[in-house]
Amino acid sequence: MTTAAIDADALECIMQEPPSSSLVMEARNLNFFYGKHQSLFSVSLPVQRNAITALIGPSGCGKSTLLRVLNRIYALYPGQHCTGRVVLNGEDVLHEQKRLRWLRKRVSLAVETQTGPDPIEHDQALRAGTDLARLRARVGMVFQKPTPFPMSIYDNIAFGVRIYHRKTKAEMDVIVEKSLRRAALWDEVKDKLHAPGLGLSGGQQQRLCVARGIAVEPEILLLDEPASALDPVSTAKLEATLLELKKEFTIVIVTHNLQQAARIADYTGFMYLGRMVEFGPTNGLFMNPQLQQTRDYVTGRFG
Amino acid sequence: MQVHELRRKIVDRLFTIACFGATVLALVALVFILWSLVIQGIGSLDLHVFTQSTPAPGSQGGLLNAIVGSLMMCMLAMIIALGIGILAGTWLAEYGGRTPYGAVVRFMNDVLLSAPSILVGLFIYELLVRPFHGFSGYAGAVALAFLATPIVTRTTEDILNLQPHTLREAGIALGTPQWRVIRQILWRAATAGLVTGGLLGFARISGETAPLLFTALNNQFFSLDMGHPTASLPAVIFQYALSAYDDWRRLAWAGSLIIAVVVLSISIIGRFMTREKFKP
Amino acid sequence: MLDVSEVTGGGIMPPPTLHQGEPAAIPHAKGAWFDPVFEGLCFGAATLLLASLSGLVISLAIGGWPALSHFGLSFFTSTTWNPVDDVYGAAGPIVGTILTAFVALAIALPLAIGIAVYLVEFCPRMLARSVSIAVELLAGIPSIVYGMWGLFVFAPLFAKYVQMPLIMHAAPGSLAEKLFAGVPNGANIVTASIILAIMILPYMATVLRELLLTVPPQVREAAYGLGCTPFEVVTSVIVPYVRRELVGVVMLGLGRALGETMAVTFVIGNAHGFPKSLFASGSTLASTIANEFTEATGELHTSALIALGLVLFMITFSVLALARALLSTKKV
Numbered sequence: 001m002t003t004a005a006i007d008a009d010a011l012e013c014i015m016q017e018p019p020s021s022s023l024v025m026e027a028r029n030l031n032f033f034y035g036k037h038q039s040l041f042s043v044s045l046p047v048q049r050n051a052i053t054a055l056i057g058p059s060g061c062g063k064s065t066l067l068r069v070l071n072r073i074y075a076l077y078p079g080q081h082c083t084g085r086v087v088l089n090g091e092d093v094l095h096e097q098k099r100l101r102w103l104r105k106r107v108s109l110a111v112e113t114q115t116g117p118d119p120i121e122h123d124q125a126l127r128a129g130t131d132l133a134r135l136r137a138r139v140g141m142v143f144q145k146p147t148p149f150p151m152s153i154y155d156n157i158a159f160g161v162r163i164y165h166r167k168t169k170a171e172m173d174v175i176v177e178k179s180l181r182r183a184a185l186w187d188e189v190k191d192k193l194h195a196p197g198l199g200l201s202g203g204q205q206q207r208l209c210v211a212r213g214i215a216v217e218p219e220i221l222l223l224d225e226p227a228s229a230l231d232p233v234s235t236a237k238l239e240a241t242l243l244e245l246k247k248e249f250t251i252v253i254v255t256h257n258l259q260q261a262a263r264i265a266d267y268t269g270f271m272y273l274g275r276m277v278e279f280g281p282t283n284g285l286f287m288n289p290q291l292q293q294t295r296d297y298v299t300g301r302f303g
Numbered sequence: 304m305q306v307h308e309l310r311r312k313i314v315d316r317l318f319t320i321a322c323f324g325a326t327v328l329a330l331v332a333l334v335f336i337l338w339s340l341v342i343q344g345i346g347s348l349d350l351h352v353f354t355q356s357t358p359a360p361g362s363q364g365g366l367l368n369a370i371v372g373s374l375m376m377c378m379l380a381m382i383i384a385l386g387i388g389i390l391a392g393t394w395l396a397e398y399g400g401r402t403p404y405g406a407v408v409r410f411m412n413d414v415l416l417s418a419p420s421i422l423v424g425l426f427i428y429e430l431l432v433r434p435f436h437g438f439s440g441y442a443g444a445v446a447l448a449f450l451a452t453p454i455v456t457r458t459t460e461d462i463l464n465l466q467p468h469t470l471r472e473a474g475i476a477l478g479t480p481q482w483r484v485i486r487q488i489l490w491r492a493a494t495a496g497l498v499t500g501g502l503l504g505f506a507r508i509s510g511e512t513a514p515l516l517f518t519a520l521n522n523q524f525f526s527l528d529m530g531h532p533t534a535s536l537p538a539v540i541f542q543y544a545l546s547a548y549d550d551w552r553r554l555a556w557a558g559s560l561i562i563a564v565v566v567l568s569i570s571i572i573g574r575f576m577t578r579e580k581f582k583p
Numbered sequence: 584m585l586d587v588s589e590v591t592g593g594g595i596m597p598p599p600t601l602h603q604g605e606p607a608a609i610p611h612a613k614g615a616w617f618d619p620v621f622e623g624l625c626f627g628a629a630t631l632l633l634a635s636l637s638g639l640v641i642s643l644a645i646g647g648w649p650a651l652s653h654f655g656l657s658f659f660t661s662t663t664w665n666p667v668d669d670v671y672g673a674a675g676p677i678v679g680t681i682l683t684a685f686v687a688l689a690i691a692l693p694l695a696i697g698i699a700v701y702l703v704e705f706c707p708r709m710l711a712r713s714v715s716i717a718v719e720l721l722a723g724i725p726s727i728v729y730g731m732w733g734l735f736v737f738a739p740l741f742a743k744y745v746q747m748p749l750i751m752h753a754a755p756g757s758l759a760e761k762l763f764a765g766v767p768n769g770a771n772i773v774t775a776s777i778i779l780a781i782m783i784l785p786y787m788a789t790v791l792r793e794l795l796l797t798v799p800p801q802v803r804e805a806a807y808g809l810g811c812t813p814f815e816v817v818t819s820v821i822v823p824y825v826r827r828e829l830v831g832v833v834m835l836g837l838g839r840a841l842g843e844t845m846a847v848t849f850v851i852g853n854a855h856g857f858p859k860s861l862f863a864s865g866s867t868l869a870s871t872i873a874n875e876f877t878e879a880t881g882e883l884h885t886s887a888l889i890a891l892g893l894v895l896f897m898i899t900f901s902v903l904a905l906a907r908a909l910l911s912t913k914k915v
Contacts, residue, residue, distance in 0.1 A: 073472055133612040136478035147473040150492040159487070160477040163612045209473070216477065315812035319705060325697025326706075326714070329788065332781055333721050339736045340728060387628045394625035408629045411636045414903050417835065418896070419842025421869050422639060425876075425892045429642040449635065456632065478612050482621035510725020513844040513869070517876050537727050537845075544731055544849065552735070559731045563724055570723045574716070 014290050016280030018048040018267060024250045025070065025139075025220055030084035032065055032074075032274075039065050040082070043276045045252075045269060047220065052242060052251045054265035054282070056258060058302065062274040063254045067222050069094075070252065071139040072132060089219060093135050137164060140213035144225040146205035148197030148212075153180075153189050156197045156208055160216045175215055182248070183211035184241045203234025207241060214249060221245070223253040227260065239264050258298060262286055270294045337563070344560025347553035352561075356525040357539055360548040366558050368525040372534035375527070376440050376519060377509050380447035384504050388452045389490075389497060392459025397485055400460065409460075416453040421513035423449045428517040440529030443519025450511060451504035458503065462496030463489060495576050502573035506566045512537035536562055640896065647890030650883060658890065664855035664871075666880050671887035673894055675856045679865040680895070682858070683772055683847060684840035687779035692833060695784055699791035704813050715792060722785035730849035733778035738769025738850050741777075746862055765862030770852035772865040782846045787836045794832055798824050831909030838903040842895065844869040868895040 020026075025047040032040035040062050047053050055063040065074075072094070074080045086094040149156050157176045161167060167175065176193070180186040185207045189200070197208055206226055213221055223242075227235040242251055243264055255261050261268050262282060269279040270293075278285060278294040289295040296302055351365040358364025391408070399405040423446050431442040466489055474484035490497065520532035521542060540558045543551035650671060651658055661672025698718065702711050746767040753759035765771050798821050806816040822829065852864020853874055868891045879885040 071476060073476055076472065076475060133478035133480065133615055136476055137612070141473075141476035143469045143473060143476075145467070145469050147467070147469045149470075149474070149488050150494075151487075160479075163477065163479055163483070166613075212477070311812055311815070315814040318814040318817075322697040322701035322705060325694045326701045329694055329698055329784055330714070330717075333785065336729070336732045336736075336781070339732055343735070387631060390625045390628035391632050394622075394629040398622055398625055399629070405629075408633050410904075410907055411633050413907050414900060415632070415636050417838050417842075417899075417903050418639075419844065419869060419899055421842070421844045421872055422643065422892050422896050425646070425872070425889055426639040426642050428876075429646050429889075430638070452632065480612050480615040480618050482618050483614060485621070506723055510727060512725075512727045513873055516873060520877065537725070540727055540731065541845070544734060555731065556735075559728050563728050566723055566725060567720055570720050574720075 012291060013276055014278045014280070015044065015046075015276070016284065017046045018051070020046075022048050024049045024089060026085075026087045027066070027070065028085045028087075030066070030069055030082055030086070032062070032069060032082045033080065035079045039274050040069070041274045043084075043271070043274070045070075045276065045279070046267075047250060047252055048267060049250050050246055050248070051266040052246050052253060052264050053267045053269065054261040055252070055254045055269050055271060056256070056261050056297070057271035057277075058297065059256070061271040063271050064224055065274075066271070067141075067224050067252065067254050070220070070222055071136050071141055073136075073141065075132060088135070088138060133163075137216055138219045140216065140218035140221045142206070142209045142213050142221070142223045142226050145229055146202055146209055148200070148205050148208050151197060152194045153197050153200070153208060154193040157212050157215045160212055164216065179211040179215040182214055182241075182245060183207045184237060184244070185211055201234070203230050203237060206230060206234070206238060210238070210241065210245075214245065218249070220250045220252060223251065225254055225256060228256065235260075258286075258300075270297060272297070340556070340560055340563055343553075343556040344563075347557040348560065352554070352557050357523055357534065357554070358550070359523075360546070360551055363550075364554070366536065366539065366554060366561070368522060368534040369536045369539040369558065370561070371525070371527070372440065372519070372522065373509065373536045375529060376444040376447055376515075376533060376535060377505060379441070379444035379529070380451055380508055381501060381505050383445070383448035384451035384455050385501050387448075388455025388500070388504070389459050391452070392456040392500075393463060393485060393490075395456070395460040396463035397481075397489075412453045412456050415449070416457065419513075420450055420511050421516075424514035424517045427514070432518060437530075438518060438520035438532045440519050440531070440533030443515045443533060443535065444529070446514035446518045447508040447511060450514065451508050454504040454507060455500045458500030459493075459497060462493045462500070465496070466492055499573040499577045502569050502576075506569040506573070509569075510537060510562050510566055512541055516541070640893075643889060643893040643896055647886055647893040650886035650890040651893075653883065653886075658887075659894075662856040666875070666884050669881065669883050671883070671890075673868070673887075673891055676866050676868045676871045676891060677894060678857055679772060679851070680841055680867040680869070680898070682865070683776045683779055683851070683867055684837060686773075686776035687783060687840045688833070688837050690777065690780035691784045691787055691836065694780075695787035695791050695836075698784075698788040699795055700817055702788075702792050703795045704817065715789070718785050718792075719789045722789050724785075726782055726843055726845040729778055729782045729846040733774065733846065734770075734849040737778060738774055740769075741774050742767045742769035750862075762861050764860040765864070766852075767862075770850050770864055771862040772851060772858050773861055775847045775851040775865070775867075778846050778850055779840050779843055782843065783836050783839050786839065787832065790832050790835065791829075794825050794828050795821060797828075827909050831906045834902050834906030834909065838899050838906060841899050841902065842869060844873050848873050868892070 023046050025045075027043065027045040027047075030040050030043045030045075031038060032043075043062070043066055045053075045055075045066060055066060057063050068074045069082050070086060074082065082094065084094065085092060149159060151159070154176055157179050158172050161172065161175055177186060177190075180189065185204060188204060189195075189208075197205065200208060206229070210221075210223075210226070227238050230238065239260065242253070245251065246266075253261075253265065265282045267280065268282045268285045270277050270285065270289075272293055278289060278291050285294065286298050289298055351363060352367075353365060353370070354367055355363070355365035356368040357366065391412070394400070395405055395409055400409065427442050427446040427449070431445060432438055470488060470492060471484055474488045475481070479488075515535050515538050519535055519538065521538040522532045522534040524534075526533065536558045540555045540562075543555040543558075546552065654661070654671065658671065658673055659677070660674050661670075662674045663670050663672045664675060665671070702715055702718075706714065746763070746765070746769065749759075749763040750765075750767060753763050802820060802824060803816065806820040811819070847867050848870040851866060851870055853866050853870060854864035855866055855871075858865040872888050872891055872895075876885070876888050879888060
């Protein structure tokens with residue numbers, strides 16, 4: 001177990017990281033800007049394979065922002081940019097390499113990885129279509145509000161797969177069933193695969209979104225407060241699903257529900273005011289928080 | 304103090320009565336118009352209207368060629384308007400709507416929305432009639448498309464902006480190319496709104512007269528050839544109403560009734576389609 | 584090329600064999616190449632919209648130029664409109680357009696405000712919905728229907744019950760006689776203004792009603808909570824709240840009225856020159872164009888008519904641009 005204490009401005013940061021050989025993804029020293037306003041300060045996040053990593057913290061601490069850096073969905077919005085490093089299975093995905101094969105006439109991809117790019121140029125690079133799409137095929141996301149597409153349950157799941165592969169109907173049937181089983185939704189919808197996805201209940205819709213996300217077999221699945229719009233029963237089902245899923249996938253989940261993190265996460269990171277304050281195995285963080293701030297938050301002093 | 308109170312009460316009472324009165328007056332006037340329309344129109348409406356073409360004065364006839372001509376031109380106009388309008392509305396909502404150029408486009412679209420339709424007729428005359436030395440149904444259709452496109456653009460932009468942004472993000476998060484997010488997710492989710500935009504546009508142009516006067520002109524006979532002057536209901540009504548012949552005038556009423564019924568039905572259908580969706 | 588060992592100084596599991604420039608195991612998204620094409624198409628459509636409006640103005644300017652250059656400024660001040668002598672002056676139609684539009688607005692606006700206020704403040708909820716929908720539907724009725732009604736129903740009634748009595752009871756030589764002079768057939772500028780007013784009434788009422796509905800309920804409740812009567816709430820709180828947009832809506836209605844063709848052409852009488860009395864016939868820019876264009880005698884006549892169109896465009900564009908600027912905060 002490596003321990004590193006990084007001083008970030010006035011706030012201390014304590015990270016108890018999993019062994020580096022077990023990491024699928026690593027974010028290092030991320031600084032995120034909305035225009036001129038900075039919302040992430042030197043944030044690092046190690047993500048262990050086949051484990052659930054939770055991000056907790058009070059509203060506005062930057063946990064959702066951090067999540068959205070990991071699949072670069074922030075690239076949709078001009079004026080938002082990020083410096084630092086995100087490595088997915090050894091490949092730097094935050095900054096594109098200048099690959100001649102992928103060079104498109106419209107967009108310049110030449111971006112420095114060592115020292116960090118000029119933000120404006122970096123944004124131009126981020127608009128590149130194909131490489132971002134590849135990243136997003138490897139990093140899936142489920143959002144706070146269930147967002148089934150306006151099509152049948154079957155098509156919802158098949159949609160992501162069809163972007164990348166050409167499958168026969170039989171192959172697709174198999175994929176759809178597998179995804180729905182993994183998301184613990186199969187039994188509930190197997191008779192109505194061609195009914196509209198919007199006709200399901202909230203909890204079912206969210207599990208549909210999970211199934212949709214895992215159908216493309218991503219290396220990592222990101223979930224942004226997935227249960228906040230659900231009732232307790234649906235939440236419990238979703239959590240059980242995630243625990244099952246972690247055997248085959250790697251999961252990062254943002255949650256404002258401390259008990260949820262305690263229930264399902266292997267590693268937890270506590271964030272505050274745009275900084276990663278403390279990171280480590282969940283049990284340790286909750287039972288024996290090393291920093292005063294963490295202690296105050298997990299005991300409910302503030303939040 | 305009492306006097307002041309009383310005065311307030313009286314003023315308020317008068318105000319309430321005035322408002323109520325205004326509403327009643329307006330409704331009465333409008334009901335009167337519709338009633339006249341129905342009485343006059345129904346009296347002139349019979350099977351001939353739908354089966355025979357416009358007659359010479361004194362002989363029997365109907366409005367068949369005008370109805371068919373209007374239908375052809377409106378359909379073509381809507382195809383053009385939907386094609387351009389949906390794409391333009393999509394551009395405003397998804398791509399450049401927040402740039403200064405987008406603001407200019409939106410502003411000009413709104414101006415075109417309320418611009419006098421007769422000027423569109425003049426423009427198309429200069430563009431498509433004069434150079435080709437002839438009035439045509441195609442020119443008429445283009446003029447109508449001019450009037451319908453801003454409506455389609457506006458409703459498309461509005462309905463796309465109503466879609467939750469998480470829907471876009473969910474599509475992008477899967478790695479979907481942007482155009483597919485728009486086509487397969489957003490347009491699908493917004494179908495009712497897009498159809499309504501089309502219906503509203505159709506309702507608007509089906510009654511438009513002025514732009515057709517110098518583009519499609521009119522045609523006394525039945526014809527499916529849009530390359531030449533084409534009959535249309537509004538143009539026929541215009542000609543017949545201002546004439547001195549009784550049977551022509553009766554046909555004008557019949558035509559007005561037909562137009563009013565069509566416009567009202569389409570508006571009602573369009574309204575019905577988006578009723579549920581627009582509730583927050 | 585990124586050196587894997589640089590990262591965290593340790594042994595991250597090496598990625599699948601990656602040579603520089605070679606695609607990774609995952610195939611790229613199908614159809615991603617179409618993205619810029621699609622964006623281009625959408626951009627093209629938007630630009631086409633812009634270009635067509637510009638084209639409109641340019642063609643009007645080009646078409647009207649011969650007449651404008653021929654008559655110069657007198658085109659705007661002369662009331663002579665004589666196709667036989669090929670002399671044209673736009674003052675008559677210009678005055679007619681502005682006059683009918685303003686009178687129509689003066690009639691329609693108070694009524695529209697009354698309707699909107701009634702529907703929002705006083706009307707019972709269930710009824711309000713139906714009436715509002717009815718008014719909105721009526722706003723969609725094409726102007727030619729109003730024109731027909733105006734010509735065949737309203738004009739005769741107006742002639743019989745308003746014009747005739749006024750003419751008959753006006754003492755010879757009095758001011759009243761001059762004021763009410765005119766052929767008693769109901770085709771005059773007053774009739775045209777009234778028809779125009781009825782025509783823009785549903786539209787204005789609908790838009791005003793939507794505007795009033797944008798006022799947050801808390802503002803309304805606060806006012807009532809203080810003990811204001813509905814009249815005071817409306818005049819002192821709600822109207823000031825939407826003052827800017829109110830002017831914008833009024834301008835929208837004005838813009839509509841200025842450009843209306845059919846509702847007016849049927850009943851305005853189509854006489855050139857200034858209207859000489861209340862019940863005299865007149866003309867508007869739109870009605871003149873509609874009546875004469877297809878039978879225009881000669882190049883100059885056609886050009887003069889197009890010049891009228893240009894003038895109409897200038898007037899309505901200014902009004903509409905101002906309206907949109909005022910309404911830019913609220914989407915109405």
